[in-house]
Amino acid sequence: MNRATYETDQFDFIVIGGGSAGCLMANRLSADPSNRVLLLEAGKPDNYAWIHIPVGYLYCIGNPRTDWMYNTQADKGLNGRVLRYPRGKTLGGCSSINGMIYMRGQSRDYNKWAELTGEKLWNWEHSVDDFKAHENHYKMDCGADPETGDNGKFSDHHAHGGEWRVEKQRLNWDVLDSFSDAANEIGIEKTDDFNSGDNAGVGYFDVNQRSGWRWNASKAFLRPAKSRPNLTIWTEAQVERLNLVTGDDAKPLCAGAYVNHQGETKLVSANKETILSAGAINSPQILQLSGIGPRELLSNLGIETIVDSPFVGENLQDHLQIRAVYKVNGTRTMNTLANSLIGKMKIGMEYVFKRSGPMSMAPSQLGAFTRSDPTQPYANLEYHVQPLSLEAFGEDLHDFPAMTVSVCNLNPTSRGSVQIASRDYRVAPKISPNYLDTPEDRKVAADSLRQVRKIMTQSSMAPYSPEEYKPGVQYQTDEELTKLAGDIANTIFHPVGTVKMGHIDDDTAVLDPHLRVKGVENLRVVDASVMPLITSGNTNSPTIMIAEKAARWVLAGQ
Structure with a gap:
């Protein structure tokens, strides 16, 4: 189809992926009524009953209603076995089907990120503030730890009143x-x-639940924002590729995306930024489909290389x-x-x-x-x-x-990859964890x-x-x-690192320290794929913390 025939919808920000990071990004960006924000989710709304009953993960994983239904390639380290590789496909993303465990990791994880990126705001001291910015911890409901009466040391690490509920099992x-x-x-x-x-x-473990119900990112961050007239949410909206154009300085610029919305292809435009929050599997897939990735891989599939970025899809880590x-x-x-x-x-x-x-x-x-x-x-x-x-x-x-x-x-040294298998956005990528x-x-x-x-x-x-x-x-x-x-052995569903951030001079880093895609204007990645090293624990809440930090940078134009 000739691109000129696409109907164009105009927004200030487009967030691709309504998962854990995308829900928070949509909330924070739309809090300013002057920002027109579009959130795109390939799956359906999170109105499936089993999403909300904690044990319902048994009926959500392996269910095309809520799961992308991915599989790995045959893995040598697993004696040739192929693993099911669940990824959330619904509003809330993986927070709608995961184990609900609230886990940040270790302080050394974030201090290492700060070292690798040269950005001190990634260190533990600053990242704790970003965790607390959205935390609603049960022990802080009365302003103190009810078991000790102490709100000193505990409140240094935890907070009350945020959107992300943490409760005792x-x-x-x-x-x-x-x-x-x-x-x-x-x-x-x-x-x-x-x-x-x-x-x-x-x-x-503490868990992301409220009164015995799963508390997913959609409830936490979209429910309070859905009534905002400047926030548009499209479900069943899968991105085919990004719309990359030539900017004023002759550098590639992301002007939005081509998206199949409920069976119809549309061009949506972002005047300020496009935020890719599709996760550690789908974010590298979308970049590669758009011509940002390893030249040899793209050429073999007949995709024009816009930015030769050989490490897009590399550095896959999992527990x-x-x-x-x-x-x-x-x-x-x-x-x-x-x-x-x-x-x-x-x-x-x-x-x-x-x-x-x-x-x-x-x-x-x-x-x-x-x-x-x-x-x-x-x-x-x-x-x-x-x-x-x-x-x-x-x-x-x-x-x-x-x-x-x-x-x-917690700290595997093995590294895998995610590579598209076709220029057709509907074809699942090849996932090779190399466990x-x-x-x-x-x-x-x-x-x-x-x-x-x-x-x-x-x-x-x-x-x-x-x-x-x-x-x-x-x-x-x-x-x-x-x-x-x-x-x-089996995956514990923690893939990260496939679009890693790093120092501006690090040739193996796809992103700069503020998560902007190197070589492309107005395009940022905000999800678990940005982690240069996997956190020492479950990865969902660290992903939300990443989005909290990134939202401030986006709004400040940093």
């Missing part, structure tokens, strides 16, 4: 309490706050979770509750009347952060511990009482499985007579454990 399990005690026996101290800069310790399963005795688990009709009825009734119990559960309830071996300078492992077990995500629970102890390497690709990652995998075994043999777990079901005690050597990790 509404459940408890004896077997998880015992695991916490067992972890304490091997030197992992108990903690009630993973988010003060050093998350070492063991305790229950690989190794799932160990233990049979237990003498205690209740989800396996025993959910595998009976009476148990299911009790679970449903508890949620209906109390908004608590298993239906209010995040996918993981108890967490721990520790070192894989004493030589590590900081906590480099994260545990997700669950009172249930199954062969693989999406399958039925086992018919015996059991628990799952999952552990992941366990380095000796360091393989050693941490083996060490972490040994540490799981150590915890499970402590006296606090003895009453349950835990029996290792997976991977199996017959596997003992580094080589055996690494191979088994490849057989049983």
Whole structure:
């Protein structure tokens, strides 16, 4: 179709992607009534019931109503396995289908970002202020930690009154309490706050919920802004490519995007900036489709190279979770509750009347952060511990009482990539995580499985007579454990880094320190893809923090 025949809609700002970062960006940019803002979301509205019930992630992941339904390429480190790679496709993005865990990471993550970019505002001290700018923490509801009455140290790290609700989980399990005690026996101290800069310790995760309901980015940031006449939200609006033109200085300029909105292709124009917040998979895909990426890849697909940016789609990092399963005795688990009709009825009734119990559960309830071996300078492992077990995500629970102890390497050295497979925007990109690709990652995998075994043999777990079901005690050597990790490990859904920011002189960085695309005017990327290094924990809330910081820069023209 001749581009001149497209109907053009004019805005000041276009935000591509209605996920965790995009929802906050749309809110902050439209707070000024003089800004006309368009938010584009490829998925549908978040009015699907299972989005809002915490356990509904089971029905959202692997469901084309809410998930992009991506798969990885066959992965050598996983012994040739192909993984399902969920990404949120609805308003709220991944915050509508994820595990709801509120986790910032470690202070060193952000201090390293500041070092790599040369921008001190990325450091921990300044980033805490950006976390607090939208935080609404349950312990601050009365202006102080109700357990200690102290609003001093705690309020240095947390805030009340923001849009992003953080609450305590509404459940408890004896077997998880015992695991916490067992972890304490091997030197992992108990903690009630993973988010003060050093998350070492063991305790229950805080979650993004409100009164037993999932609290996603759409509720938090779009609900208060939807009535603004200067904010337009299009759902079922997938970007085909960016509209790149020649600017006054002969430099490429992003003037908006071509978007398929409910079956009709439209050209939308941005007078000030286009903000790409489509996520660690879709943001590099859109850049490459638009001619910003590795010249060889684009040329092979018949796409004109506008900006030869060889690292678009590179630097993919993710947390690989190794799932160990233990049979237990003498205690209740989800396996025993959910595998009976009476148990299911009790679970449903508890949620209906109390908004608590298993239906209010995040996918993981108890967490721990520790070192894989004493030589590590900081906590480099994260545990997700669950009172249930199954062969693989999406399958039925086992018919015996059991628990799952999952552990992941927080700082993988392996790097993967995202590359478009076609010039057709509807074709999924090739996702190649390259898990366990380095000796360091393989050693941490083996060490972490040994540490799981150590915890499970402590006296606090003895009453349950835990029996290792997976991977199996017959596997003992580094080589055996690494191979088994490849057989049983899975993504924990934390892809980042594919459009990384860096110092202005860093040729491997796609973005400058303020997230502007190098070589293109009026185009910025704001989502998890900008992270030069993955955070030491779950990545959703750090992504929202990135958007908080970026929104100020956009509004200030910085």
